[in-house]
Amino acid sequence: MDPIVVIGGGGHAKVVLSILHKLGKYQILGYTDLRDNGVLLGADYLGSDQELTSMAAERTSLNAVLAIGQVGLGKARQELQTRLQSLSLSFPSIVSPNAVVNEEVRIGAAVTVMDGVVINSGASIGHGAIVNTNSTVEHDVRIDDWVHIAPGVTISGGVTIGRFSMIGVGATVIEGKQIASECIVGAGATVVHDLKEPGVYVGSPARRIR
Numbered sequence: 001m002d003p004i005v006v007i008g009g010g011g012h013a014k015v016v017l018s019i020l021h022k023l024g025k026y027q028i029l030g031y032t033d034l035r036d037n038g039v040l041l042g043a044d045y046l047g048s049d050q051e052l053t054s055m056a057a058e059r060t061s062l063n064a065v066l067a068i069g070q071v072g073l074g075k076a077r078q079e080l081q082t083r084l085q086s087l088s089l090s091f092p093s094i095v096s097p098n099a100v101v102n103e104e105v106r107i108g109a110a111v112t113v114m115d116g117v118v119i120n121s122g123a124s125i126g127h128g129a130i131v132n133t134n135s136t137v138e139h140d141v142r143i144d145d146w147v148h149i150a151p152g153v154t155i156s157g158g159v160t161i162g163r164f165s166m167i168g169v170g171a172t173v174i175e176g177k178q179i180a181s182e183c184i185v186g187a188g189a190t191v192v193h194d195l196k197e198p199g200v201y202v203g204s205p206a207r208r209i210r
């Protein structure tokens with residue numbers, strides 16, 4: 001089994017750990033976090049991210065999964081991965097065995113795809129994206145790097161979602177719409193127009209509030 005370190009020790013990390021257990025192909029060395037949250041689903045606390053330096057030095061290769069949640073823009077997760085780049089960690093994509101990923105889907109590195117997700121053909125998922133529980137990414141959708149698709153979201157065919165954006169829990173985006181980089185779409189919103197500017201959009205139809 002390939003050794004892997006889980007980066008982050010909050011609620012999102014627990015979801016990721018459950019998926020790693022089901023995949024059964026990784027030896028979970030433990031998790032890093034700023035603080036010790038005790039044993040998380042059998043995973044021990046290893047220390048802060050600095051601990052990764054010595055762990056990486058002891059091995060020829062070390063896998064890691066970014067298991068820090070994202071409520072807001074994806075920049076913090078990207079910055080963390082950039083800081084860790086010098087350690088030559090590998091960030092494999094973690095795809096739940098309970099997700100359906102259909103033909104001709106492209107999934108970048110460091111992506112996590114949770115239980116109950118459906119991704120249909122022609123879709124592409126950028127580096128570091130989270131496709132969260134029970135969300136649907138329809139055919140030919142393009143999701144850029146460091147996007148979070150929250151639980152229960154429906155992204156219809158041909159939609160594009162720019163870098164760092166977050167689509168809030170239960171939101172719907174109708175077909176072919178374009179969402180710019182650095183947009184936050186509120187929980188339960190319905191996106192029926194292109195979102196051309198970075199900002200926070202809520203409601204049905206989704207409108208910009210700032």
Ligand SMILES: CC(C)(COP(=O)(O)OP(=O)(O)OC[C@H]1O[C@@H](n2cnc3c(N)ncnc32)[C@H](O)[C@@H]1OP(=O)(O)O)[C@@H](O)C(=O)NCCC(=O)NCCS
Pocket residue numbers: 071132150151167168169184185186187188189200201202203209
């Ligand atoms: C959109 C969101 C980011 C705004 O958060 P915020 O900046 O703290 O905004 P506030 O709570 O101050 O709300 C500002 C206004 O927008 C309204 N609003 C906030 N979220 C809304 C939503 N999802 N739908 C409709 N209206 C919303 C508030 O009622 C408030 O209106 P008011 O000024 O008339 O009282 C947040 O409410 C949201 O929906 N987050 C998504 C959470 C999520 O998906 N988490 C996933 C976890 S895995």
